[in-house]
Amino acid sequence: MTELLNALLLQSGYNAALVAVSAAMLGIAAGSSGTFLFLRKRALLSDAVAHATLPGVGVAFIVMVMLGGEGRDLIGLLAGSAISAFAGLLAVEWITKHTRLAEDAAIGAVLSVFFGFGIVLLTIIQTMSSGKQAGLESFLLGSTAGMLFQDALVIAIGGTLAVVATYTFRRPMTLVAFDADFAAASGRNVERIDLAIMGLVMAVTVIGLKLVGLILIVAMLIIPSVAARFWTNHTNNLIWIAGAFGGVSAYVGTAISAAAPSIPTGPVIVLICFAIFAFSMMFAPNRGVVAALAARRIFQIRVHRRQGLLAIARDEAIHDGLTLKVLTRAGFIRPDGVPTAEGRTQAAKALRDEKRWEVARAMNRDVAVIGRYDGLTPIETVLTNDEIAEIDRRINARAPLGGAG
Amino acid sequence: MQMTSETLRVAARSDAPPSAASDTESPLHIHGLTVSYGDSPAIFSVDANIEPASMTAIIGPNGAGKSTLLKAALGIVPRLSGTISIFGKPLNEARRRIAYVPQRASVDWDFPARVIDVVMMGLYRELGLLHFVTKKHHDKAHACLDRVGMSDFAERQIGQLSGGQQQRVFLARALAQNSDLYLLDEPLAGVDAATERTIIDVLKSLKAESRTIVCVHHDLATITDYFDHVLLINKTRIAQGPVETAFTAENLISTYGGRLATAHIDQLSLPAA
Missing domain, CATH: 1.10.3470.10 (ABC transporter involved in vitamin B12 uptake, BtuC)
Known part of the structure; x- marks a missing residue:
């Protein structure tokens, strides 16, 4: 040694x-x-x-x-x-x-x-x-x-x-x-x-x-x-x-x-190379295996948060345990299940995003963009400002039929 | 050998196209170009003469050799015969005056690069081997991204972009090359409507700066809106000229044969005068 x-x-x-x-x-x-x-x-x-x-x-x-x-x-x-x-x-x-x-x-x-x-x-x-x-x-x-x-x-x-x-x-x-x-x-x-x-x-x-x-x-x-x-x-x-x-x-x-x-010497060097590779594969941020597992858990929480917000916006009852937990912890609902003011604001925002996506998917033939729709990603992170402006124009054009958005 | 203040001032304007407007030579002159993969020619004895400050669409059916024509004109694929001249000079003496936008699908988008890195590749000719990237280069690259509406995406990994956004990045890289002749291979294939509009606006503004645009294009319905010249090919050249005289039903039928319904052609093209 x-x-x-x-x-x-x-x-x-x-x-x-x-x-x-x-x-x-x-x-x-x-x-x-x-x-x-x-x-x-x-x-x-x-x-x-x-x-x-x-x-x-x-x-x-x-x-x-x-x-x-x-x-x-x-x-x-x-x-x-x-x-x-x-x-x-x-x-x-x-x-x-x-x-x-x-x-x-x-x-x-x-x-x-x-x-x-x-x-x-x-x-x-x-x-x-x-x-x-x-x-x-x-x-x-x-x-x-x-x-x-x-x-x-x-x-x-x-x-x-x-x-x-x-x-x-x-x-x-x-x-x-x-x-x-x-x-x-x-x-x-x-x-x-x-x-x-x-x-x-x-x-x-x-x-x-x-x-x-x-x-x-x-x-x-x-x-x-x-x-x-x-x-x-x-x-x-x-x-x-x-x-x-x-x-x-x-x-x-x-x-x-x-x-x-x-x-x-060669085999020893290669084994150390492999150790570095294995560590990187497991623990690298973003692309590593552990990071991927953590990202999956975070993703799951985002899914429940979004579903919960949309349920609030549509005045639907929420029964799922994890959803209730996530919403309570974020301060969007009170422990008794009644939405807070912040919760209502966020819910409206989620609904607007959903509408924009709906229009985007209807008008957009670009598979790569449609593929990015996961019900979670805010549309601003995927489309450019001029693209969103175009979508809003279309939503507003429809608005008189569907009432205020 | 006296340098007048006038020439000095012109020389100092490095951002202007190297020698715009005053050119009377054709930006791209192709004579007798034949290219073959294996035994059968992909294109055979094609002649073409692109007008200065024009916007030309190369059209023809699938497999007609449109992309091959561009690649051969750039020396990417070897030619069996024919000559290429760029602004009256042989290709290798005029490289700096050409910018090329390849098909989006030709690269691996999982490559470890950010948007800004790809645009910076358009400045490599200027940077050479060892020059450091300075703020000036960064500003230039950002200006090019801004021009295609992508400045918010500069730090994004290129694999996270949509097809239309990837195409815009490729266009920004070509803009960074600050050239007189832009050759684009299907820049509008599979892009969203907003991207299509942005790209056409940029190309039209390039034309307004007396630069020359040549695009391989597949959508016959937009030819008259976007372009002023067309080059119709199907292995050989079928027709070339201003949209008004060359984009006719007769020429389209010769190019596409039975692949386009006649009624469709009547709708698209201009009446044969």
């Missing part, structure tokens, strides 16, 4: 501290750049890209050994993985564009073929006599054990650059994610911006290979933004909340893995 605390507080030595900080940077990069993947609805594509890195790792290792070098040089391995990830991405795009196959089929095919090829290469490497192949399989699930100072530096710098790139291109990427046609009409090159989004994701994947591993990096790209979506309705906030979630999970996950080196 003290070991974990030490790791969290950057007290486990200089190297471990640097690894934790670089992991945090990578997490921020993954969370923020992954947001655009989520918004562009291309989450699965990143899984194909991640799995497509494996043959590159294998080929790079073999090439470096054959050239007489150190097979485990991180930069060399990452360069190899980037090239094969890009090949995987191009393969998916080519299949989608030039055949009748949909993107999901292309993703499935590319992901499994590249991954299978990578595993074959790793098996061949196991049988090679030279090159210190031990540790190459840590690219599958990630590991902090035996990470060199310069490896951590590569991750920290790469992560920082990815965050800066995400910030710089947030506007064009948001535009394309929301409305690609409008972006194209404004002269944006949509294909190039999509490529930039995928390029960022690829960069994060490659940088994160050593730490998180290629199988689970997709979780770090997607889960933070999905969790962040519970907390905000605003694109810019979404990017940075997702970045924060990614950063925290990577930092804590790395610290745990450093305290207990037998646990691979």
